[in-house]
Amino acid sequence: MIGAHGLIVRRARLGGRTGLWDLGIRAGRIAAIETTIGSRAAREIDADGRLVAPTYVNGHVHLDKCHLGDSMRPNKTNSFQECLEITWEHKRSYTVSDIVERASRAIEEGILNGTTVFRVFADVDTIGGLRPLEGILALREKWKGIVQIHAVNFPQEAIIRDPGSLELMEEGMRIGADVVGGLPWHERLDEDARRHIDLCFELAKKYDKDVHMLVDDTDNPNSRSLEYLAVKTLREGFQGRVAASHCGALAAYDEVHAQKVMALVKEAGISIATNPHISLVAQGRYDREPIRRGVTRVKQLWRMGVNVFSGQDDVNDPYYPFGRNDQQEVASYVCHSCHMTYPDEIEAAFGFVTTNAARALRLRDYGLEVGCRADFNILAAASIRHVLRLQQPPRCVVRDGKVLAVNELKREILLS
Ligand SMILES: [Zn+2]
Secondary structure (H helix, E strand, O other), rough: OOOOOOOHHHHHHHEOOEEEEEEEEEEEEEEEEEEOOEEOOOEEEEEEOOEEEEEEEEEEEEOOOOOOOOHHOOOOOHHHHHHHHHHHHHHHHOOHHHHHHHHHHHHHHHHHHOEEEEEEEOOOEEEEHHHHHHHHHHHHOOOOOOOEEEEEEOOOOOOOOOHHHHHHHHHHHHHHEEEEEHHHHHHOOHHHHHHHHHHHHHHHHHOEEEEEEOOOOOOOOOOOOOHHHHHHHHHHHOOOEEEEEOOOOOOOOOOHHHHHHHHHHHHOOEEEEEOOHHHHHOOOOOOOOOOOOOOOHHHHHHOOOOOEOOEEOOOOOOOOOOOOOOOHHHHHHHHHHHHOOOOOHHHHHHOOOOOOHHHOOOOOOOOOOOEEOOOOEEEEOOHHHHHHOOOOOOEEEEEEEEEEEEOOOOOOOOOO
């Protein structure tokens, strides 16, 4: 006898509950969580004791430039400056269809790795104009109803030092950007960085959008835009609506100043994104031994109750030659780069790519409770630690109560 559920997942292990559970899904929502659901469903999946968790959220990724790594010229000087220049060469001739094609490959990789929400940064500047954002808006349209894409209007060349970019950002909001981006630390003067933040808030207020800036992405302890961002957030009443990525300089401040800034960040309800695999290779370049890790004060921020989350950032582009758009890999990098290897720390790192990222993006009805959206992964192991240890993709990715992707891994030792 087929009951009311369209899908039942049997014998799932769930975070925060002991034993095995059946999940009943109806109309794209989790309708029941019971030890045994008596009725049958048209489709049933046996999780066989594996962990079921909400789908991953990638809260920081650049998909306008992703996969340029396959067509770009080599970086001859091994320098960050040349990373920028190579990107400029491509950015001048981007087309919408080229961006959608490359970005869709990254989205497909992300789905297979269990991610269904992406906050995508699109460069807006006087080199590429609005073309990167137009590409990401077309990407959002193409994947509508399959995954959620939030487009960030991102001034990659800064605002004060790139005259004309502010007008482009304004136009970017008009054509449909979801989030106001920012890159204050890339301005030439502290006063320009502050003006940059002010201008971004003017746009955010005018279009009633959240703010996500790349902040103090440097080892330089004199880079101090995070504290101004926090104070601005408080002054404008934007608590809970602002995210800041990288914040590497915070790790370089002396303890007294760092404590002051972290307290401000907490008071302002700013979510901090750490993308550790990028920071590990981008920072510490001027250090002789000991070489810094380049990540922000992740453990301190998390312990004091700041909402920390983690994203992929770059995928196969001029800045980063790797990247699988895999949030399990990202969480594993967090564990390694931030000394988070004890049980509650591993759980926290997993939260950085699930619940904390969802909180930063203000997703509604996210989670594994009755009434939440039926967006979840049947993972490849029974615990978070083993999911991150084995690094195998989810067995099954469910979105809106329907199976969106499956991964089958065949491994065999042949002795004869
Ligand atoms: Zn980034």
